[in-house]
Amino acid sequence: MANSDPVYLRVVEDLRRQIVDGTLPPGAPIPSRHQITRKYSVGETAARHALRVLAQEGLIIGRVGSGHRVRERPTLLPLHRTRTTEPLAAFAADVQSGGRHPTCTWRSELADAPPEIAQRLRVSEWSPVIRVRSVLRGDGRPLQLLTSYEPVEFGQSQAPEEGSGERRSAAFRLAAGGTPITEIGETVHVRVPQPTESDLLELPAGVQVLHVERTYWAGDRAVETTDAVIPGDRFRLVYGIPVSL
Amino acid sequence: MANSDPVYLRVVEDLRRQIVDGTLPPGAPIPSRHQITRKYSVGETAARHALRVLAQEGLIIGRVGSGHRVRERPTLLPLHRTRTTEPLAAFAADVQSGGRHPTCTWRSELADAPPEIAQRLRVSEWSPVIRVRSVLRGDGRPLQLLTSYEPVEFGQSQAPEEGSGERRSAAFRLAAGGTPITEIGETVHVRVPQPTESDLLELPAGVQVLHVERTYWAGDRAVETTDAVIPGDRFRLVYGIPVSL
């Protein structure tokens, strides 16, 4: 059937079937290019193309010199998106329960709000905000990128700062100061990582990222908004949705 | 710098820069393979490879005969993950506000709970469940796949059924019958679509999907669990997290 399909797809489909149905378990070696050319009677281009597609899909992983193997599907670590004003605490708990030691480094500076951020914070475009870029790590390996924006009037210091570990967010400080956060809005989408993100997160090829935009509201005022960039191959987001009926 | 980088990456980076900074606006034509070989003094392989990578990243789209163009970035339709026992209602509202007409077809049948589903429903493996597969559409185009599982004791009819439009879920029927749903748990992750999903959703190459697992709880009893498969290039998930502090 579908004899007009590209040749390489025949190879892709056969190997994929064997991987998903367990004939080829995680760690099992995949036939090499030359073996594929012989086994399926295809050219080397088709064999190479098939392997590339499967690697891109994340089903196999190739290492120079030692061949392709079925990728061990990493267990997706849960990331609890909870009702707290201190996202680091939740992250730390999740990482620790995964048996790793969480750390965090950050750098804050004054910046102008680009249109999208301005809209999310309900401030005018290019108005001054404090931008904090954080890298969250587990056992030293980068796991998540966090960029948060606070209007300057909520920020503490407008001078560039750097540090590691906890940094009190605007949301946290306002909550402690008697202005409680009333709601958190999040939107989640998938996208291809930018080169710098791919670099910082040490992402293998083909991995997409979850981009989570979170905005903290105190009444009708947006207090802080953050962008989280999360490797799609290592995490799953966990939401608890209370039913108020 | 980085002169040892693969040649095709030079092309990818140059074109990507032009696309993201707006030099090449959406719809603009991308140089063809032959033009790239001349302009960047690279071989045809490198040109081809560069175009493939950019297409895989979703930045450009190629059509046989008419060349590559910068992809119009589709606005990500919001999908509100709300505290309702009738997911179709939320979906319908979101699709309608996007100016499209929502429809739904479904098919229910008796099945044995595979291990993962059994665990989510807190029933023993391979115990009988009712499985409902739905395809949600907007203006006739498939937008989302939904598979839900209910333990037979909550299900209505064990005979295979088929239909379109509303189908009362176990969660809804229990709630109406006086057993209120107390919590909804969701986990979100990204993955490569399976061939059948790619087919049903008419996904272009390189698009990954959001996989949302939702479980309805009535007290400590799992009433129903659903898997939603959502094209990652067209939707973003929206969560409202009330703060109970």
Place this chain on the structure above:
DNA sequence: CGCGCAAAGTTGGAGTCACAGGTAGCGGCC
């Protein structure tokens, strides 16, 4: 018997050529 090194095998990058099928624009014909 053990260790090191060389050879064989593998991936990833790169070049070249070829061909089928599709698009679009231009020119000629009615």
Place this chain on the structure above:
DNA sequence: GGCCGCTACCTGTGACTCCAACTTTGCGCG
């Protein structure tokens, strides 16, 4: 002036080749 067909161009796929870098394995030598 309008319509039709042809041609040039483009993509997707495929074959064949070469090479650098790396891993593994097994053989030979000390």
